[in-house]
Amino acid sequence: MTTFITRRLAIGLVMLLALSVLVFILLRLAPGDPIDAYVNPTSPLSPEAMQALRERLGLDAPLPVQYFGWLRTAITGDLGYSIQRVGVPVLPLVMERIGPTLLLMAAGLIIAIVVGVAGGIISAVRRNSPTDIGFSVVAFIGISSPAFLTALLGLYFFSVQLRWAPSGGMLTPGMGFSMSDLLAHLILPACLLSIGHAALIMRYMRASLLEVLNQDYVRTARAKGVREFFVIVKHAVRNALLPVITLIGSTIGIAVGGAIFIESVFNWPGMGLLLVNAVETRDYPVIMGATLVIGACVIVVNLLTDITYAAVDPRIQVA
């Protein structure tokens, strides 16, 4: 088990390195640089002054020099300073934002798993009934709706029209911290974030359970006189969950993308918002730092998924 985790973490480090190279190159391929974004268009700087700024920040050096310069300090845990917020180090900036993002994603994922798994079970057990068909239609709408659309529509209906939930932020400004306030702010973005995933999990769960219900061991369970409820929940669902766990693990990376939209729409003070601002201002060090931290989180979550898988299925040997 320890060997497995160590090996996976080592592979993860290599993946992070590859990710940093990729992001670095992509950023430099994009038109414009931090100086262009920094300069106020109404009072333009002279090209000479801009060039001087680039030289001071090292942006004129050859790309490999820039990359290895960044990497050398990054290995020591120093991700550099933000270009736009002068003098603010990247690491603390990113770390203070990771909490809210993880909270939002975890809440969204829990809702998606509970709704998706439960919906999938009901659909499979009542196959081809009006309930099943209704769930399927809802699931397809959920899968096909892009996050920016559901986020805006959700904001409009539930916050603006119905006034059920606050329209943005994580806490009410000026009020002290309270759990109920946090939950009130969390519930709507988390639900909207969960829609696509809940729908996908529901479809997978339904298909997987239908297949398992035809298995011989389900018939064996019935032949033993197990109550139908436990035939489903104890004997069938645990087997049907296996492919769904893989699905959940592999969609967490995609969930980051959704979270960025939701955070922008709901002004949620997380990584997404930070990243969007950083991209708009071409703040290279912040983009690098934020993608690396997100990448590290995804790698750890995928590792946790594999460990969960082994815990659910005794046939999988983690070694």
Place this chain on the structure above:
Amino acid sequence: MMPEPILDIQDLRTVFRIGGRDIAAVSDLELSIAPGETVALVGESGSGKSVTSLSVMGLLPKKVGRIASGTIRFRGKSGVTNDLAQMDGESLRRIRGNDIGMVFQEPMTSLNPVYTVGEQIAEPIRIHLGRSHKQAAEDAVKLLADVGIPDPARRARQYPHELSGGMRQRATIAMALACDPALLIADEPTTALDVTIQAQILELLAKVQAERGMAMLFVTHNLGVVAEIADRVAVMYAGRIVETGPVDQVFAHPRHPYTKGLLRSVPRLGEATALKRAGTPLPTIAGSVPSLANLPQGCSFAPRCPYAIDACAVAVPALVDAGEGQLSRCIRWQEL
């Protein structure tokens, strides 16, 4: 005088709803099993033998399969006789795994891969006998020892994939025996196993049956297995029993052309070489099994039967007494 049977099936008709039409998978089925007796139900795929056992268990596929008519009188461990064909789902559930145990064909797939063998054997004990987790787990280890699994305490903690095919089948037998049932239904329990393991499993089934005085319904397509384990045999063809009687009697003097054809097509040791030398192939039954949706008029076997006459196509022949405890559904049984 025969003792009061444990299981007494009369006029059973089980139908499947396919394409808006009821198709009988089993018709006019009569079968009884005395306490301690082993009855083999033999037939080809699709002859209705498995449907018969599922009808008894109340495990016909929901919405599609149902018992259209007939009675299945079964005397449970408490001594009370009930008609299983009339019982509701919950009452049948209390009988399944408790009064009737069932062993299936595929030991590889009939155990749940995510639970330990011990847990799966303990489950019916907890459900039906109300034992605690700890007691049931201890009982499971004892049952594993009973079915001849060495080191049962360790095996009980293992998962099905850690056991060999033969050992898994022993475990499913232990599971079927868990609540000491009055009737064991074994549906092709040796078909998926190697020949050497088959013999061991048959021996085990015969042993546990003798020890417990249990009745057994043994479903198989293998006549060799029938000769080895059963007291009586019922041969099924196209959903009906065509011949039934004591095994020795039926094998020595088949009173139905189908049984006769089946017995002739079993190769005997040395016979294959003799036939080859003579240039004649192994005898087979000409034609193929008719579709249940489209059975011929009269006797279902008539189109393939070398003894068929015009009278065979008029009506389905009744099961008639052919003496020596044998019943035959052939109008010309005396001439065979």
